[in-house]
Amino acid sequence: MLFLTGTKGEVGISDALLLSIIGFAVVFFALIALVVVIKIISASTARKQGAQTPAGAEAPAAASPSGGTAAAQPARDTSGMIPAQGSLGEIDLHTVDDQTAALLMAIVADDLKVPLNTLRFTSIREI
């Protein structure tokens, strides 16, 4: 048995197989549990943000093309540029689709010879 014969560091093949199955299951369990944790965190933060945002103040970006006032938009958007939908993280994409943005970020990282995740892009816009 595993926990009786392993004291000298010798592990039989059946025990190794059993350990591997358990170990692999533990990794899956841990990461699946973290998926659940992320979903809970995301849901609770989204609910909190939803509660803090008045119904009429939603989607300022969507309102702006139809003549919304400048005051209703984020301070950065006073130039009249429209943030693209689906921007990920903290980056603001102005009239640039997400695929082009990904390409640009990859090119910049490659040119600088640094890993992409060490760079922080705050805004990409067409000039």
Place this chain on the structure above:
Amino acid sequence: MNIGEILQRLWTDSGFVRIFDHWENAVMVVIACVLLYLAIVKGFEPLLLMGIAFGMLLANLPLSGMMHMELFAGKSMAEISFSQVLHEGGLLDVLYLGVKLNIYPCLIFMGIGAMTDFGPMLARPSSMVLGAAAQLGVYCAFILAILVGFLGPEAASIGIIGGADGPTAIFLTSKLAPHLLGPIAIAAYSYMALIPLIQPPIMKAMTTNKERMTVMTQAKPVSKSTKIIFPIAVTIFCVLLLPDVAPLIGCFMLGNLFRESGVVERLSDTAQNALLNIVTIFLSTTVGATSVGYIAGEDGKNVGFLSVSTLLIIGLGLLAFSFSTAGGVLFGKIMYAVTGGKVNPLIGSAGVSAVPMAARVSQNVGSKYNPSNYLLMHAMGPNVAGVIGSAVAAGFLLSVGKALGWI
């Protein structure tokens, strides 16, 4: 004393006379030079490989006195005399204490945490499962190592090479099988550098053209609050699940919290630049210095780097990387089927840690079949999940090691 005697003394005291006392050391000098060539000319993971290769060079030059592996070889932590190391050791001996005490791997993890953006993973949490599937190589290599005759703690240390995570491999090996630290670290970092060569053939063999061309849609945005809460939640959960992994996960998540909190920019900057660079120099040089060609064992036999064990470790390490890649791609295919073709299986291979090189490989292979396909950010999800996955795998093996009396 005349000039002749002085010159003769100078010659007999020089390393030139001793260079061939042990042919193994001379071979290691050649290997070190080859690794330096790969790092400088070929650009193979130079940030790490250069330090490793130069440490190897210094340790194998006779009479340099910088590293004395006999102070550490075959000794447990309790048997190492720290005062002897400080009094009689060379520069690398003293710096090597940071490896033996597991200080460097944890500090490296802090720096990596500060550099890591969990955004892509948080935007598509399901991609985390790919980071788990890509730990397959850890356990396959563990079983294979047992089959070829390694002891349990040695097999566990060899298996963790499949996690494609250098600091984790060093962390686990220095606890379970410190005598194998040199070959395992060399294998882990060498294969990480060779990921662009190892992974693509496996990825292509396991996927169809249609699967490789799959375009993934933009993931949902991630709030700042989620990014801040995540490292705290992961630390609580993982450390409660596997307390042995606390140093690695704790430092990793602390670094990430520095980054995401936005209130300690200076600490974040230090962790991901100055601290990481300094520790990388110490770690790479001292790990390289453990690869001494000849070390006299208690029975007079060579217990140094050049042995059959090293060759086996290098072979098993390659298999571990391959199995991990295959595991990730295989699970990617399952996700492709389950989601009705919304997940490109190529991002599965990024589940091995090796951030961000494995994600770049997914991008490169995907763009060959569909030039307008941008998988990089999608692959970053499983990529950073792989870091957590390999740390959890290491924590499990460490717990098993304690339960079985390996340490």
